[in-house]
Amino acid sequence: GNSVTQMEGPVTLSEEAFLTINCTYTATGYPSLFWYVQYPGEGLQLLLKATKADDKGSNKGFEATYRKETTSFHLEKGSVQVSDSAVYFCALRSGGSYIPTFGRGTSLIVHP
Amino acid sequence: DGGITQSPKYLFRKEGQNVTLSCEQNLNHDAMYWYRQDPGQGLRLIYYSQIVNDFQKGDIAEGYSVSREKKESFPLTVTSAQKNPTAFYLCASTTAQPGVRVREQYFGPGTRLTVT
Numbered sequence: 161g162n163s164v165t166q167m168e169g170p171v172t173l174s175e176e177a178f179l180t181i182n183c184t185y186t187a188t189g190y191p192s193l194f195w196y197v198q199y200p201g202e203g204l205q206l207l208l209k210a211t212k213a214d215d216k217g218s219n220k221g222f223e224a225t226y227r228k229e230t231t232s233f234h235l236e237k238g239s240v241q242v243s244d245s246a247v248y249f250c251a252l253r254s255g256g257s258y259i260p261t262f263g264r265g266t267s268l269i270v271h272p
Numbered sequence: 273d274g275g276i277t278q279s280p281k282y283l284f285r286k287e288g289q290n291v292t293l294s295c296e297q298n299l300n301h302d303a304m305y306w307y308r309q310d311p312g313q314g315l316r317l318i319y320y321s322q323i324v325n326d327f328q329k330g331d332i333a334e335g336y337s338v339s340r341e342k343k344e345s346f347p348l349t350v351t352s353a354q355k356n357p358t359a360f361y362l363c364a365s366t367t368a369q370p371g372v373r374v375r376e377q378y379f380g381p382g383t384r385l386t387v388t
Contacts, residue, residue, distance in 0.1 A: 201384075203381045206376045
């Protein structure tokens with residue numbers, strides 16, 4: 161079956177530091193890949209997505225590249241802000257499946 | 273603006289009582305989902321529905337029930353049979369239109385249920 165593995169958190173950074181949150185997956189076929197963000201007490205919001213190999217999704221300074229050879233979709237940001245503190249979920253959806261597969265989430269804490 | 277609404281934001285109930293959580297969407301999405309989230313945990317799928325009048329159990333359906341009488345609405349009932357109902361509940365939806373390659377989910381703001 162499908163699975164998504166994210167690095168354990170929390171990830172604690174100082175403001176303006178570089179961020180990487182690792183995400184690897186196993187899936188049948190050619191899945192679409194997603195990063196969602198959840199701010200405290202809220203629902204998840206789509207942050208970015210990629211649909212095929214070598215696609216780069218980007219939004220709000222965050223980027224992730226669909227790497228089929230390494231089955232990875234790592235999230236990066238060059239300079240984090242305190243307002244980026246949240247939980248980040250990597251997810252995939254395979255083919256015609258209605259059910260996405262989520263990672264366990266990685267908490268990011270950014271200190272001023 | 274289109275979106276998903278969940279009400280109420282906070283809900284308190286006594287043990288042994290059933291409680292229904294509301295989820296409404298105006299995105300014209302066919303598929304709707306209920307997830308449970310516990311502190312420090314990921315998302316666990318309770319039920320999902322691909323179309324009106326049809327729904328399927330997810331990974332942790334025991335102690336929960338749903339209905340899908342309208343496209344826009346997918347209420348979740350937490351019954352007294354659910355042993356640990358205190359959690360954060362998230363409703364989501366996605367398009368089921370044929371030919372749509374990328375089907376990201378849209379989430380509601382969540383309902384935090386506390387049962388004492």
